[in-house]
Amino acid sequence: MSPRRPERRSEESANAVIRAAMELCQEVGYRKLSIEGIAARAGVGKNTIYRWWPSKAAVLLDGLLSTWRVDASFPDTGDFAADIKAQMTAAARLLGDPDVLPHYRALIGEAQHDPELHQALWDRFIGHLAGAAVERIKAAQRAGQIRADADPVLVTELLYGAAYYRMLLTPRAVDAGHVSAVIDLALAGLAPSQG
Incomplete structure (x- = not known):
């Protein structure tokens, strides 16, 4: 699973997706986390997320790696x-x-x-x-x-x-x-x- 896909155009939207995934995972847990929910919270289409990440796990991994020091x-x-x-x-x-x-x-x-x-x-x-x-x-x-x-x-x-x-x-x-x-x-x- 590679990092976010390179054709991503909007760093602001990508950050919104990561932030939404982290927040929702905290609120509802991983099992109930969905691409649809992430997209709605981030204000992007789910196809945008799938263009940049292959799964909700990939989004969450990027989120954790971006916050861990x-x-x-x-x-x-x-x-x-x-x-x-x-x-x-x-x-x-x-x-x-x-x-x-x-x-x-x-x-x-x-x-x-x-x-x-x-x-x-x-x-x-x-x-x-x-x-x-x-x-x-x-x-x-x-x-x-x-x-x-x-x-x-x-x-x-x-x-x-x-x-x-x-x-x-x-x-x-x-x-x-x-x-x-x-x-x-x-x-x-x-x-x-x-x-």
Whole structure:
């Protein structure tokens, strides 16, 4: 799922569509969100929306990406545990925002049935963060802070998987305490051998 289609002529109308989609999704939920409703709220025809986006999910993804200010870089203070805790806590704060979380959950749910959206979420958002995490893990391995034989992709999945499990499948929030506990527990098993 590519970003908005290039033949879009009116940035003002496109912004109105995105704003309408975000507002309506907040008001009625993703399941009741419709292209017709977005078009009516934005004051454009639904054919205009379909010229620019293939689906309501694509509009919502653009809306989230336009409001998120996600820094994919990881700090490197020399303390891997502190650095990853800081980055994961910041990500949890952003994604756990009550104005963001319902939209993000809806997109993740929709992506399970829409391969194009699934790929777009990876290409345009999650993949950048995961790649940055992998690079920070490799730096920690080079510095002897975690086991050199641990697969950095698997470590990323281990650490972030716990946060996504809590965010998507439980009523509990991902907060600094949760992030810290997960990382401390994981790093105990990732510590380099003392021998």
